[in-house]
Amino acid sequence: MTGRPESVTQDAAPQSRDRSGLVLGVLSLAAFMAALDLFIVNVAFRDIGRSFPEESLSDQSWVLNAYAVVYAALLVPLGRYADQRSRKTGFIAGLVVFTVASLACALAPNLWFLVAARAVQAVGAAALTPTSLGLIVQTFSGPARTRAVRIWAATGAIAAAAGPVIGGSLVELSWRWVFLINIPTGILAVIVAVKVLRDGRDTSGTRAPGPLGAFFVILAVGALALALVQGNDWGWGNPKTVTAFALAAAGSAALALQIARSSRPLVDLALLQVRTFRWSNLSVIGFGAAFAGFLLAGVLWAQLVWGYSDIKVGLCVAPGPLMVPVFAVLAQRAARRVSSSAITVTGCLLFAAGCVLVLTSVTVDGAYATQLLPALLITGAGTGLALPELLATATSELPPERSTTGSAIVNTSRQIGAVVGVSLVIAYLPDFSGIEDPVPGFQHAWWACAITAVLGAGAAMFMRPDRGVSKA
Structure with a gap:
C-alpha cells in the first residue's frame, strides 16, 4: 500500500x-x-x-x-x-x-x-x-x-x-x-x-513484497495461537505444544531475516529505524491484545455466566465502544499541550485499570450496572485515548509517500495483537462447560488483558520523536 x-496514472483525475x-x-x-x-x-x-x-x-x-x-x-x-x-x-x-x-x-x-x-x-x-x-x-x-x-x-x-x-x-x-x-x-x-x-496506481517503481514475508507471519502468529489455545488440552510440556512454540519462534526469526536481507521485504527496514514508528507498532500489539481479549472475555462472561440473550449482550457491551469517539476528541484537544506518548500511556493504563476493576468485582450472581458497566466505560475511555494516538503517531514521522504503507503495517501489528489476546483468553477458559466455578478462569484472562495493556503502555513511553534521525 x-x-x-x-x-498515480492519469486515470485518477479529480x-x-x-x-x-x-x-x-x-x-x-x-x-x-x-x-x-x-x-x-x-x-x-x-x-x-x-x-x-x-x-x-x-x-x-x-x-x-x-x-x-x-x-x-x-x-x-x-x-x-x-x-x-x-x-x-x-x-x-x-x-x-x-x-x-x-x-x-x-x-x-x-x-x-x-x-x-x-x-x-x-x-x-x-x-x-x-x-x-x-x-x-x-x-x-x-x-x-x-x-x-x-x-x-x-x-x-x-x-x-x-x-x-x-x-x-x-x-x-x-x-x-x-x-x-x-x-x-x-x-x-x-x-x-x-x-x-x-483507476490509479503507483508508478514509482517500488516492488511489492515477496510472498515469503506473509508466509512467515502466518507461520509465526498461527503457531503461537495454536500453542496457546491448545496448551491446556495437550499439556504445556507436551511435544506438540513445544513444537508449536518452536515453530512460532522459527517463523519470527525467519521474518526478521527476510526483513533485514530480502530485496523485497515485507516491511522496509528503513521504516523500523524511525523511532515513533517502531515503538508505536510494539505498543499497538500490546494494546491490541488487551482490547481483543477484553471484548471476547466480556461477551463470553455475559453469555455463559450471566445467561444474557444475544441482543442483550450486544447492548451491554456497546457502552464501551461508544466512549471511544468521545475520548478520541478529548485526546485530540489534549495533544496541543501533552505529548502523544503521554496520552497513549494514559489510555493504556486506564484500559488496564478497567481490566483489574472487572476481575476484582464480578460475581456469578452480580449486577451489570455495578460490576461490568464501570469497567466497560473505563476501558472505552482508555481506547479512545490510546488507539487514535497510536495510529496517528505511528506514521507522523514518515514521509508522505510512505504513510499508507506505514498505516497498513500498524494495522497488521494490531491484528497480531488481537490474535494473541483472543488466544490468551481461550487458554484460560478450556472446556468452559466443565468448569463448576468460572470466576478464576475469567479472572486470569482479565489479568492477561491488564498485563498486555501495561506492556503497551511501556512501549508507548518510547514513542517520542527522535529529532536526531531523519525520516525514512
Whole structure:
C-alpha cells in the first residue's frame, strides 16, 4: 500500500463533487464491512459453538483467529501489489472475494469449513482495506483529502460501537445472518464501485513484497495461537505444544531475516529505524491484545455466566465502544499541550485499570450496572485515548509517500495483537462447560488483558520523536 498520490496514472483525475461523495461512500462502506467482521463475530461465538457442539472452545477460537492471522499477513503485500497494478481492480476483487466468502461462511456445514471460509474472507478484507485508502488519497486533494481520510478512518470506530449491537440483533435470528448481511451490501458496493471509481496506481517503481514475508507471519502468529489455545488440552510440556512454540519462534526469526536481507521485504527496514514508528507498532500489539481479549472475555462472561440473550449482550457491551469517539476528541484537544506518548500511556493504563476493576468485582450472581458497566466505560475511555494516538503517531514521522504503507503495517501489528489476546483468553477458559466455578478462569484472562495493556503502555513511553534521525 505504498501509494504516492503524486505518481498515480492519469486515470485518477479529480472527480465531480457528486461522484466524489459516491466514491467516499462506497470506499468507507467496504472498509466498514471489513472492520465490522472483527467485532460482530464475537457475539455470535456462543451460537456458533452450539451449532458444532462436538468442537472444543479452543477449536472454535479459530473462527476469530483464522481471520485475524490471514488479514495481518496479507494486508501489506496485497495493498502494495494493488498499488503497482490497479487499485480499482484490487479493491473490487477484494470486495468480491469478501462477499463470496461471507456466503460460504453462512452455509458452513461444519466448524472447519467455517474456519477456512473465514480465512478466505480475510484475503478479501486484506485486499480491499488498503486499496480503499489508496483510492481516497488519489481521488481527493488538499483539505478535502484530510476530511475524507478522517471519515474513512472513523468507520473503524463506528464498526466497533455498532458491531456488538448489530451482531446481537442478527444472532437472534441465526448466527449465519452475521455473514449473510454482507452479501447484499457487498453486491451493492461492487456495482457502485464499478461505475464510479477511477483507476490509479503507483508508478514509482517500488516492488511489492515477496510472498515469503506473509508466509512467515502466518507461520509465526498461527503457531503461537495454536500453542496457546491448545496448551491446556495437550499439556504445556507436551511435544506438540513445544513444537508449536518452536515453530512460532522459527517463523519470527525467519521474518526478521527476510526483513533485514530480502530485496523485497515485507516491511522496509528503513521504516523500523524511525523511532515513533517502531515503538508505536510494539505498543499497538500490546494494546491490541488487551482490547481483543477484553471484548471476547466480556461477551463470553455475559453469555455463559450471566445467561444474557444475544441482543442483550450486544447492548451491554456497546457502552464501551461508544466512549471511544468521545475520548478520541478529548485526546485530540489534549495533544496541543501533552505529548502523544503521554496520552497513549494514559489510555493504556486506564484500559488496564478497567481490566483489574472487572476481575476484582464480578460475581456469578452480580449486577451489570455495578460490576461490568464501570469497567466497560473505563476501558472505552482508555481506547479512545490510546488507539487514535497510536495510529496517528505511528506514521507522523514518515514521509508522505510512505504513510499508507506505514498505516497498513500498524494495522497488521494490531491484528497480531488481537490474535494473541483472543488466544490468551481461550487458554484460560478450556472446556468452559466443565468448569463448576468460572470466576478464576475469567479472572486470569482479565489479568492477561491488564498485563498486555501495561506492556503497551511501556512501549508507548518510547514513542517520542527522535529529532536526531531523519525520516525514512
